[in-house]
Amino acid sequence: MRTLVYYFFKFYVRVGLFFYSKKITVTGNKNIPKDGAIVFAANHPNGLLDPLLIATHTKRRISFLVQAAIFNNPFVSNFFDLLGMMPIYRIKDGIQQLNKNEAIFNKCEALLKGNKALLIFPEGSHNKNRTIRTLSKGFTRIIFKTLDNYPNTQIHIVPVGITYQNVSNFPSKSAIQFGTPILANDFYDKENFNQSAKIIKDQVSNQLKKLSVHIKHDENYDAVLSSLNNAQIDFTQVSTVNSIIKKKNYPEKKKRSKNYAFLLFCLIAINSIVPFSIWKMISNKVDEFEFIDTFRLSINAFLFPIFYCIQSWAIYLIFNWQIAFIYFISSFLLVFMYVKLSPTPPSK
DSSP: OHHHHHHHHHHHHHHHHHHHEEEEEEEOGGGSOSSSEEEEEEOOSSTTHHHHHHHHTSSSOEEEEEEGGGGOSHHHHHHHHHTTEEEEOOGGGOGGGGGGHHHHHHHHHHHHHTTOEEEEOTTSSOOOSSSOOOOOSHHHHHHHHHHHHOTTOOEEEEEEEEEESSTTOSSEEEEEEEOOOEEGGGGOOTTOHHHHHHHHHHHHHHHHHHHSOOOOOSTTHHHHHHHHHHTTOOTTSHHHHHHHHHHTOOOOOOOOOOOTTHHHHHHHHHHTHHHHHHHHHHHTTOOSGGGHHHHHHHIIIIIHHHHHHHHHHHHHHHSOHHHHHHHHHHHHHHHHHHHHHSOOOOOO
């Protein structure tokens, strides 16, 4: 039952992302081992959208660690558990809560021992800045403890770079790049945990800086980002952008192209007035910038289809099923056309 639920929602979310995203570019899928234990180590710029993108664009079934705060509601907690999400507790959740992490880490060990795939965000938190931050030791502890208890387990670490054209703007445009697998067993010295952890962290960090757009977060960060934004750079062309940053060869400033698809947006807003209004009310209550995409996708993927079904049913009662069917298909076609034809939102 759990497997059926997982794959149903994996398919459903992937369809939702197709209608939500102008373009999703995936590279390096061939680097993912087809079997055996895997730890996907990814950067974390955009709330729950990051794990959803990775989980829906790999063939492996993935369990992943996410902020414990989203598990506060029992119904939500049970639903997330079905999808393979596990809460990780931090000091901000309360010192007494940290003890719960031990059970979660044990669960992670069991998954790796069973040759499953685990997704971890070693930066420790989400942040929209285009910088690979210092990685924590947490993910190496899980890996090394598993190797201590189950030394015959082979664990590959696959770095994953996620880059968005603009976190929080719709329609979304993103790039996912899977890096070269790192066999953790080759770098683990049981007598020197700290050195082993440093080597693994450096290897993952170095790959992430190539797999996603990385601007060193120093006194020049804002100026570099501004130069790239003014040139209307496509950040999802990761290697090209990183080369520009390295060479400091910034393109000239470009004017923003006009959005001729705005009329389509107006038609969608009128046709979807109820879910659109609900989203507007919810968006004002989203405290963290990096969670705007998460909530918007949830509204788009669930409320909009339900509303279109209700309106189609009403049209069927008034007219006939043919007209209702045409309306239903046209509603999704409008969204599809707007998402795919509208210019990429400006970066921030």
